[in-house]
Amino acid sequence: SQQGEEDPQALSIQEGENATMNCSYKTSINNLQWYRQNSGRGLVHLILIRSNEREKHSGRLRVTLDTSKKSSSLLITASRAADTASYFCATVDYGNNRLAFGKGNQVVVIP
Amino acid sequence: SAVISQKPSRDICQRGTSLTIQCQVDSQVTMMFWYRQQPGQSLTLIATANQGSEATYESGFVIDKFPISRPNLTFSTLTVSNMSPEDSSIYLCSVDGDRGPNYGYTFGSGTRLTVV
Numbered sequence: 001s002q003q004g005e006e007d008p009q010a011l012s013i014q015e016g017e018n019a020t021m022n023c024s025y026k027t028s029i030n031n032l033q034w035y036r037q038n039s040g041r042g043l044v045h046l047i048l049i050r051s052n053e054r055e056k057h058s059g060r061l062r063v064t065l066d067t068s069k070k071s072s073s074l075l076i077t078a079s080r081a082a083d084t085a086s087y088f089c090a091t092v093d094y095g096n097n098r099l100a101f102g103k104g105n106q107v108v109v110i111p
Numbered sequence: 112s113a114v115i116s117q118k119p120s121r122d123i124c125q126r127g128t129s130l131t132i133q134c135q136v137d138s139q140v141t142m143m144f145w146y147r148q149q150p151g152q153s154l155t156l157i158a159t160a161n162q163g164s165e166a167t168y169e170s171g172f173v174i175d176k177f178p179i180s181r182p183n184l185t186f187s188t189l190t191v192s193n194m195s196p197e198d199s200s201i202y203l204c205s206v207d208g209d210r211g212p213n214y215g216y217t218f219g220s221g222t223r224l225t226v227v
Contacts (some may be wrong), residue, residue, distance in 0.1 A: 017197055033215055035215075035218075040201055040221065040222050040223065041220055041221050042115075042117075042132070042146070042203060042218040042219055042220040043203070043205075043216075044218075045112075045156075045216060045217070046215075048214065048215055056145070070120050077192040083210040088153060088154070090154075096171065097159075098156055098159060099154075099156070099205070099216055100156070101146075101151075101153045101155075102153060103153050104153050106209025
């Protein structure tokens with residue numbers, strides 16, 4: 001089943017700019033995760049934020065979580081051409097280990 | 112984190128035939144997950160495979176179409192049976208984090224299936 005839903009976005013930005021993408025979900029979650037997928041291959045885990053956390057950083061990534069609005073955002077700062085990929089949010093509900101994915105955002109970083 | 116070897120990476124198959132996809136994990140894991148990603152779409156969970164028990168299928172997916180084996184804690188297969196062009200997708204396996212559900216999941220590199 002699908003859970004997190006991003007605003008359908010296809011971002012095209014210049015190298016060095018910031019990229020922001022959003023995600024919304026419907027249920028009561030244990031945590032929310034962001035993944036990157038290059039060219040339809042396997043997914044790479046980027047960052048996880050727990051339901052009791054509001055903001056988290058990892059390198060050039062910043063994720064926020066607003067459980068009252070059931071939404072999250074992912075910010076990539078100082079983007080690079082190598083950041084060109086599809087980005088997905090996914091949620092894990094309490095009581096199970098299954099990831100429910102949102103629609104995804106296509107990000108293109110122009111050198 | 113675990114490392115997953117998924118095979119084949121891609122295949123082109125005739126309609127009506129079946130394809131078996133394999134995932135080998137370099138460590139023992141309790142649960143393995145199988146996803147389908149249709150062209151341009153997000154990932155949809157097909158089923159959860161536990162060793163020693165029948166796989167648990169999500170709504171819209173049935174065992175006759177997607178039989179799964181889980182003979183041990185490091186290996187699983189997904190078969191796409193009696194294929195039609197609508198089965199053309201990327202299929203991915205996944206395992207949860209080493210330290211439980213609060214850590215990221217690891218994915219295989221995917222199998223890109225085209226049914227002609």
